[in-house]
Amino acid sequence: SDLAAAAAVAQTLSALERQIFDFLGFQWAPILGNFLHIIVVILGLFGTIQYRPRYIVVYTVWTALWVTWNVFIICFYLEVGGLSKDTDLMTFNISVHRSWWREHGPGCVRRVLPPSAHGMTDDYTYVSVTGCIVDFQYLEVIHSAVQILLSLVGFVYACYVISIFMEEEDTCRNK
Secondary structure, eight states: OHHHHHHHHHHHHHHHHHHHHHHHTTOHHHHHHHHHHHHHHHHHHHHHHTTOHHHHHHHHHHHHHHHHHHHHHHHHHTTGGGOOTTSSGGGTTSOOOOOTHHHHSTTOEEEEEOOOTTTOOTTOOEEEEEOOSSOHHHHHHHHHHHHHHHHHHHHHHHHHHHHHHHHHHHHHHHO
């Protein structure tokens, strides 16, 4: 159960880190998902510490959904199956913001250019980004891949903890 707790803490810290960068990019769909993930991981950790198998089952079901969500994010940023990373899907179509990493990735040089007279409004400026060591979509994919890896580890430990709880329950009933 100590390993399960360590996996839960790693998941929570990783999700908090991701939450910060999603807030910086106004990525509302991932913000909501990260928030729910953090709550369910804490619930699963509580279930492990308090011997509440139902909470751990909720965590395992959520983990399957979380892996699915992160696979979707990977497909979104790699533009698999007609998805486009240039849509406003991650912001629920309420803003034109994109991934924070698009303009602030490692090595990126960001230049803000004034709007041109033809076609652009005074409210928007054009941002030129050059020299990125790693393109932003690959950073987003790495974040999702880490989430998947941590979730799979957490899922295995959660199943293990549930099996231990069930064995203890069966032992208590047979006495």
